[in-house]
Amino acid sequence: MMLRRFAPAKVNLFLHVTGKRADGYHLLDSLAVFPAVGDVVGVAPGEALTLSLSGRFGGVLRAEPDNLLLRAARALRPDGHAALSLEKNLPVASGIGGGSADAAAALRLLARYWGIKAPLEEIALGLGADVPVCLDSKPARMGGIGEVLSPAPALPQFGMVLVNPGVAVPTPAVFRARRGGFTPPAELADRWADAAGMAADLARCTNDLQAAAIGIEPVIGEVLNALAELPGALLARMSGSGATCFALFATPAQAAAAAGGINQPGWWCWGGGLYDPALADI
Numbered sequence: 001m002m003l004r005r006f007a008p009a010k011v012n013l014f015l016h017v018t019g020k021r022a023d024g025y026h027l028l029d030s031l032a033v034f035p036a037v038g039d040v041v042g043v044a045p046g047e048a049l050t051l052s053l054s055g056r057f058g059g060v061l062r063a064e065p066d067n068l069l070l071r072a073a074r075a076l077r078p079d080g081h082a083a084l085s086l087e088k089n090l091p092v093a094s095g096i097g098g099g100s101a102d103a104a105a106a107l108r109l110l111a112r113y114w115g116i117k118a119p120l121e122e123i124a125l126g127l128g129a130d131v132p133v134c135l136d137s138k139p140a141r142m143g144g145i146g147e148v149l150s151p152a153p154a155l156p157q158f159g160m161v162l163v164n165p166g167v168a169v170p171t172p173a174v175f176r177a178r179r180g181g182f183t184p185p186a187e188l189a190d191r192w193a194d195a196a197g198m199a200a201d202l203a204r205c206t207n208d209l210q211a212a213a214i215g216i217e218p219v220i221g222e223v224l225n226a227l228a229e230l231p232g233a234l235l236a237r238m239s240g241s242g243a244t245c246f247a248l249f250a251t252p253a254q255a256a257a258a259a260g261g262i263n264q265p266g267w268w269c270w271g272g273g274l275y276d277p278a279l280a281d282i
Contacts (some may be wrong), residue, residue, distance in 0.1 A: 007039040033160075043085075072110070103131050105137065136241040
């Protein structure tokens with residue numbers, strides 16, 4: 001029997017670098033949401049631990065000697081056998097948590113497949129700072145290095161357009177290129193009545209990695225300009241360490257329609273609303 005789980009993208013609506021630990025890891029403050037676009041992870045019986053790849057971006061991962069899904073499986077059960085599959089629909093190394101979401105989905109599926117009841121949060125953190133928030137794929141405030149999670153403000157209905165220009169920006173390089181000091185944690189409302197109010201509050205926040213990422217890949221600035229010019233766009237910003245950027249809209253339908261205005265060759269684009277965690281298993 002094949003088990004399958006949707007692994008939605010993670011978008012950082014803002015990202016403040018608030019400090020740095022003695023071990024070199026940066027401390028962050030961010031609001032993460034999960035749009036209804038992502039990869040699909042599958043688990044089936046197998047005589048060994050294997051991984052098959054498909055999807056638009058699956059070929060990019062074939063050169064990896066040790067995919068994060070396989071590491072997740074071994075962290076959960078070192079001697080476990082299963083046939084894993086990954087339909088890779090999200091761009092790789094793109095600032096929207098695709099690899100972390102895949103690893104989180106694999107942990108959930110394999111824990112069920114192997115009948116493992118242990119808490120997954122500690123295992124998830126060992127795989128990467130973004131993996132814990134992807135376990136539930138619900139809007140959350142992220143602190144620490146990303147592993148300190150607290151509830152997000154009550155979100156209104158809104159839509160989102162995502163665009164990636166087809167370049168990969170390594171996260172360590174972006175942090176090395178960052179200049180300036182640290183930014184205090186954001187002060188957010190408990191809830192927003194509508195998308196316009198949410199966008200206005202978020203506009204007072206920043207992505208502290210955006211300038212550094214543009215310095216490495218100037219095309220990110222072109223993406224931000226294209227998004228800001230879309231009719232109805234309320235806010236345009238880069239997600240995570242890039243290169244994917246987003247624009248917020250009043251409704252998912254408006255975002256889906258606006259996405260049609262992005263037609264640059266080689267750019268990946270999607271528009272719509274937020275993911276419903278109740279639809280995780282497919």
